[in-house]
Amino acid sequence: MKFKLFTLSINEIKNHVYITLIIIAVTLMTSLKTFANPLMIAHAGGGIDGVKYTNSLEALNASYANGFRYFEIDFSWTSDQQLVCLHDWGKRFKLNFGYKAKAVLSLQQFEGLLKKQKGRHPCTLKTLSDWVALHQGSFILSLIHISEPTR
Numbered sequence: 433m434k435f436k437l438f439t440l441s442i443n444e445i446k447n448h449v450y451i452t453l454i455i456i457a458v459t460l461m462t463s464l465k466t467f468a469n470p471l472m473i474a475h476a477g478g479g480i481d482g483v484k485y486t487n488s489l490e491a492l493n494a495s496y497a498n499g500f501r502y503f504e505i506d507f508s509w510t511s512d513q514q515l516v517c518l519h520d521w522g523k524r525f526k527l528n529f530g531y532k533a534k535a536v537l538s539l540q541q542f543e544g545l546l547k548k549q550k551g552r553h554p555c556t557l558k559t560l561s562d563w564v565a566l567h568q569g570s571f572i573l574s575l576i577h578i579s580e581p582t583r
Contacts, residue, residue: 472499472502473500478495479491486527488552488553490551501569503570505575506518506520506574508520509536510536512539515576516557517555
Protein backbone atom coordinates (compact mmCIF):
# COMPACT_ATOMS: atom_id res chain seq x y z
CA MET A 433 0.00 0.00 0.00
CA LYS A 434 1.39 3.39 -1.00
CA PHE A 435 0.69 6.61 0.85
CA LYS A 436 1.09 9.96 -0.80
CA LEU A 437 2.08 12.82 1.46
CA PHE A 438 0.80 16.26 0.55
CA THR A 439 2.77 19.22 1.75
CA LEU A 440 1.58 22.77 1.94
CA SER A 441 3.71 25.86 1.77
CA ILE A 442 3.54 28.33 4.63
CA ASN A 443 1.49 30.70 2.41
CA GLU A 444 -1.02 27.94 1.62
CA ILE A 445 -1.37 27.18 5.33
CA LYS A 446 -1.93 30.87 6.07
CA ASN A 447 -4.61 31.03 3.34
CA HIS A 448 -6.42 28.03 4.87
CA VAL A 449 -6.25 29.64 8.32
CA TYR A 450 -7.58 32.95 6.98
CA ILE A 451 -10.43 31.23 5.15
CA THR A 452 -11.29 29.29 8.32
CA LEU A 453 -11.23 32.49 10.40
CA ILE A 454 -13.51 34.23 7.90
CA ILE A 455 -15.97 31.33 8.03
CA ILE A 456 -15.95 31.46 11.84
CA ALA A 457 -16.44 35.27 11.83
CA VAL A 458 -19.37 35.06 9.39
CA THR A 459 -20.94 32.29 11.48
CA LEU A 460 -20.60 34.36 14.66
CA MET A 461 -22.02 37.49 13.00
CA THR A 462 -24.97 35.48 11.69
CA SER A 463 -25.54 34.04 15.17
CA LEU A 464 -25.44 37.49 16.73
CA LYS A 465 -28.15 38.69 14.39
CA THR A 466 -30.26 35.54 14.73
CA PHE A 467 -30.31 34.92 18.48
CA ALA A 468 -31.13 37.27 21.33
CA ASN A 469 -28.04 38.01 23.40
CA PRO A 470 -26.11 34.81 22.61
CA LEU A 471 -23.45 35.51 25.23
CA MET A 472 -25.97 35.75 28.05
CA ILE A 473 -26.34 32.37 29.73
CA ALA A 474 -28.79 31.93 32.59
CA HIS A 475 -26.84 29.80 35.08
CA ALA A 476 -28.98 27.09 36.70
CA GLY A 477 -31.94 28.53 34.81
CA GLY A 478 -31.26 32.01 36.22
CA GLY A 479 -32.16 33.61 39.51
CA ILE A 480 -35.72 33.93 40.75
CA ASP A 481 -36.88 36.08 43.67
CA GLY A 482 -33.25 36.72 44.62
CA VAL A 483 -32.46 32.98 44.82
CA LYS A 484 -29.83 31.35 42.59
CA TYR A 485 -29.27 27.74 41.49
CA THR A 486 -32.91 26.66 41.54
CA ASN A 487 -33.00 25.00 38.09
CA SER A 488 -36.71 25.76 38.31
CA LEU A 489 -39.38 26.33 35.69
CA GLU A 490 -40.13 29.68 37.33
CA ALA A 491 -36.49 30.77 36.93
CA LEU A 492 -36.49 29.65 33.29
CA ASN A 493 -39.67 31.64 32.64
CA ALA A 494 -38.29 34.80 34.27
CA SER A 495 -34.96 34.52 32.44
CA TYR A 496 -36.69 33.94 29.10
CA ALA A 497 -38.90 36.98 29.71
CA ASN A 498 -35.71 38.98 30.38
CA GLY A 499 -34.22 38.06 27.00
CA PHE A 500 -32.14 35.02 27.84
CA ARG A 501 -32.12 32.24 25.25
CA TYR A 502 -29.24 30.15 26.59
CA PHE A 503 -29.84 28.24 29.81
CA GLU A 504 -27.38 26.18 31.78
CA ILE A 505 -29.20 23.48 33.71
CA ASP A 506 -27.70 21.17 36.31
CA PHE A 507 -28.78 17.55 36.40
CA SER A 508 -28.45 15.00 39.19
CA TRP A 509 -29.22 11.29 39.11
CA THR A 510 -32.12 9.93 41.12
CA SER A 511 -31.83 6.64 43.02
CA ASP A 512 -33.50 4.87 40.07
CA GLN A 513 -31.02 6.37 37.58
CA GLN A 514 -33.25 9.11 36.14
CA LEU A 515 -32.08 12.68 35.65
CA VAL A 516 -33.73 15.62 37.39
CA CYS A 517 -32.88 19.32 37.23
CA LEU A 518 -31.04 19.69 40.50
CA HIS A 519 -27.48 20.77 41.27
CA ASP A 520 -27.06 18.39 44.17
CA TRP A 521 -28.94 16.38 46.79
CA GLY A 522 -27.40 18.40 49.64
CA LYS A 523 -27.37 22.18 49.87
CA ARG A 524 -29.37 22.88 46.68
CA PHE A 525 -31.99 20.26 47.48
CA LYS A 526 -32.50 21.97 50.86
CA LEU A 527 -32.69 25.38 49.15
CA ASN A 528 -35.50 24.16 46.90
CA PHE A 529 -37.45 21.92 49.25
CA GLY A 530 -36.72 23.35 52.68
CA TYR A 531 -35.21 20.27 54.30
CA LYS A 532 -32.10 18.14 54.04
CA ALA A 533 -32.46 14.92 52.05
CA LYS A 534 -31.45 11.81 53.98
CA ALA A 535 -30.95 9.85 50.76
CA VAL A 536 -31.10 10.35 47.02
CA LEU A 537 -34.75 10.20 45.96
CA SER A 538 -36.33 8.19 43.15
CA LEU A 539 -37.90 10.03 40.24
CA GLN A 540 -41.36 9.19 41.59
CA GLN A 541 -40.47 10.63 45.01
CA PHE A 542 -39.00 13.76 43.39
CA GLU A 543 -42.11 14.26 41.26
CA GLY A 544 -44.26 13.76 44.37
CA LEU A 545 -42.38 16.59 46.08
CA LEU A 546 -42.90 18.83 43.06
CA LYS A 547 -46.67 18.33 43.24
CA LYS A 548 -46.69 19.52 46.86
CA GLN A 549 -44.18 22.31 46.26
CA LYS A 550 -45.27 25.93 46.46
CA GLY A 551 -43.14 28.55 44.73
CA ARG A 552 -40.21 27.12 42.78
CA HIS A 553 -40.44 23.84 40.88
CA PRO A 554 -37.14 22.27 39.78
CA CYS A 555 -37.75 20.51 36.51
CA THR A 556 -37.52 16.93 35.39
CA LEU A 557 -36.37 15.91 31.91
CA LYS A 558 -40.01 15.77 30.82
CA THR A 559 -40.98 19.18 32.17
CA LEU A 560 -37.77 20.70 30.78
CA SER A 561 -38.44 19.15 27.37
CA ASP A 562 -42.01 20.51 27.44
CA TRP A 563 -40.69 23.95 28.44
CA VAL A 564 -38.15 24.04 25.59
CA ALA A 565 -40.85 23.03 23.08
CA LEU A 566 -42.92 26.05 24.17
CA HIS A 567 -40.02 28.56 24.17
CA GLN A 568 -38.79 29.01 20.64
CA GLY A 569 -35.09 29.75 20.24
CA SER A 570 -34.09 28.46 23.68
CA PHE A 571 -30.92 26.42 24.07
CA ILE A 572 -30.02 24.17 26.99
CA LEU A 573 -26.45 23.66 28.18
CA SER A 574 -26.10 21.04 30.86
CA LEU A 575 -23.98 19.65 33.63
CA ILE A 576 -24.63 16.28 35.17
CA HIS A 577 -23.56 15.98 38.80
CA ILE A 578 -22.89 12.75 40.58
CA SER A 579 -23.50 13.42 44.22
CA GLU A 580 -25.09 12.14 47.37
CA PRO A 581 -26.68 14.12 50.16
CA THR A 582 -24.15 15.76 52.44
CA ARG A 583 -24.27 14.34 55.92
